[in-house]
Amino acid sequence: MPLTTQLSALDERFSQFSPLSPEIFSKPASRFTSPQRVDTTCPVDPLTDPNKQNVISIAFHANELSTGLYEHFALNVLVELLTDGHSAPLRKALLDTNIGTDWSPNAGHHAYGQTAFVAFGLQGVSQLDESRVESEILRVLEQVSQTGFESDRIEGILHQMELSLKHKSAGFGTSLMWKTTSSWFDGVDPIEMLQWSSRIERLRREISEGPIFQNLIRKYFLENQSRLILTMRPDPEFDEKLRAKEKALLSEKLELLSETEKKKVYEQGLALLEAQEKPDDVSSLPTLAVKDIPFKGEIYPIEKEKVDEIPIQWRIAPTNGITYFTAMSKLTGLPSHLKPYLPLFADALSSLGTKTKSASEFENEINLKTDGLRGSVSINTNHSGISFGNLINFRSCQVRGVLSY
16 A cells, blocks of 8 residues: 555544643653662562572663663663673673573663663572672673674674664554654654664764774763662562552551542542443544455566576565575485474574584674574475475575575
8 A cells, every 4th residue: 555545544534633742751760879779579480490589680770861862772782782692791691601590571771761771680590699690790791891892793783673674564553653652752752763774874883983882881881870789589478478568558548538538439430430331432543444455466476497406486576675585495314203303403593503603603694694594394295295394484684695604
């Protein structure tokens, strides 16, 4: 459907509304003048090792959205460099050494208000390793502030971002909407939030001019005293204590209410229930009717050829500059006793490395040239029996050369 047609239909609906000037949704956070520590408890997980259920994290107050989105974007890239992938220094120091089983739930770079925060931490930590988590995080940050990152890793992450912007899916528009609303209510211009390409190019330029990531580590982590160290330990009586606390709080609140106020709360509850059960008026919302959908979709012919006796099919279509590649390899010589392990091998395909490259090196090359290497197993039936095949799928692959194994 042409974009002008979509915009015209949206304008027809949205023109019925008048613009509002809502209040700013949140306020900047009050920063700490020195590191703060909080110890709390959580329920016991009966499905995991009872001796490794502690959660430890360090959260830093980071950038203010009022200063613009570029630094927010650069911090996003920095956190991904520190934590994501086989080459990530925090992953190697914290997860590969088995100090913890996974990242803590609050790990990452978050903007749930005008002040963003960055958290690094682990769950599945034993009590003996609690102190190691904080010391290892700070040690790695200090080390990376001096050494920086490999240029291929940085470019690989930026390449992944570029591909995600070009890849169009059924939920592309909805995805853009959610990205803009995350900070729209905090006063950020939604148009600025959609200008990803300009931020990527600016970051590339500043990387070539100086140690931008090292400076960000020192500014927001090493020299930042506004940080919170959280330690959460399992308590077998957590649920009972929580119920007792909630019951006491409810009793305290009820004692402070007069009979008139209690009646008002009850009436408000009835009014809320009535509003929730009332059918919504959807006439003002954009809708898609059957007549808006073309009876026949666009057809792009398939071209066939052979390269070194390998049959290849090409379909030339408007894909926003992305090449989508799928390859099938027959596994006719595979012994029967190994076939049950094919799904496991396919899942681990991009994490195994190759004869000439380590897992980290292979991952970097995948990120530099593709959206990801994915394997799956297909089973084909015919009149002679069942055959297995290994399907290797590069879902999105920009034309930047080929992978070398």
